[in-house]
Amino acid sequence: MDVVVSSDGHWPDDVERILRALPEWFGLEDAVLGYVRDAKSLPNIVARAGDDVVGVCLVRRHTPVAAEIELLAVPPGLHRHGIGRLLIDRAIDDLRRDGVELLQVKTFGPSGDSEHYQRTRAFYAALGFLPLEERTDIWGPENPCLISVKPLPPGPGAPAASAPPGQI
Ligand SMILES: CC(C)(COP(=O)(O)OP(=O)(O)OC[C@H]1O[C@@H](n2cnc3c(N)ncnc32)[C@H](O)[C@@H]1OP(=O)(O)O)[C@@H](O)C(=O)NCCC(=O)NCCS
Numbered sequence: 270m271d272v273v274v275s276s277d278g279h280w281p282d283d284v285e286r287i288l289r290a291l292p293e294w295f296g297l298e299d300a301v302l303g304y305v306r307d308a309k310s311l312p313n314i315v316a317r318a319g320d321d322v323v324g325v326c327l328v329r330r331h332t333p334v335a336a337e338i339e340l341l342a343v344p345p346g347l348h349r350h351g352i353g354r355l356l357i358d359r360a361i362d363d364l365r366r367d368g369v370e371l372l373q374v375k376t377f378g379p380s381g382d383s384e385h386y387q388r389t390r391a392f393y394a395a396l397g398f399l400p401l402e403e404r405t406d407i408w409g410p411e412n413p414c415l416i417s418v419k420p421l422p423p424g425p426g427a428p429a430a431s432a433p434p435g436q437i
Pocket residue numbers: 291294340341342343344347348349350351352353354355374375376388389391392393395396
């Protein structure tokens with residue numbers, strides 16, 4: 270499957286279609302509607318195979334150097350084909366070019382009981398996200414929230430680190 274990733278435009282209808290196909294991850298109606306709203310304003314990254322959107326990612330900037338993966342979803346049946354990795358790689362490329370050095374993502378935490386989110390956490394771990402802390406004051410005690418972070422290398426055009434003493 271040839272997949273093309275782009276980050277121009279907004280794709281709320283595709284976000285809604287893909288989230289509704291993933292009820293094990295996105296079962297809360299208010300949350301789905303919130304993501305569809307976000308897709309109209311936040312930067313969207315989409316993966317396309319021909320005319321079909323086969324993956325979506327929304328990115329939220331918090332500070333000039335920090336951003337968050339607000340949403341990432343690939344339709345069921347297309348998992349483990351590398352699409353999630355392509356979307357995150359593209360998000361990271363765009364963010365590094367724009368000076369971002371730290372990327373976070375929030376997922377359902379390991380103290381909760383979800384085999385599905387265990388897979389999600391395995392994905393983020395494979396992509397180099399480090400578990401920072403699990404909190405119950407963000408989504409409530411029933412929904413432990415794991416915050417994971419990934420430091421990003423300086424982007425092209427960033428000032429070069431000074432050489433250690435004695436080295437050119
Ligand atoms: C999480 C998700 C976006 C990952 O996308 P994907 O296209 O399936 O993932 P990739 O194929 O790019 O996987 C990249 C690597 O992550 C790891 N990985 C992915 N899924 C995994 C799983 N189920 N178990 C263990 N490792 C996994 C592997 O190392 C994989 O590389 P490999 O296939 O070469 O071994 C996708 O599975 C999805 O939409 N899940 C449901 C929604 C969701 O969890 N969204 C994130 C909410 S924050």
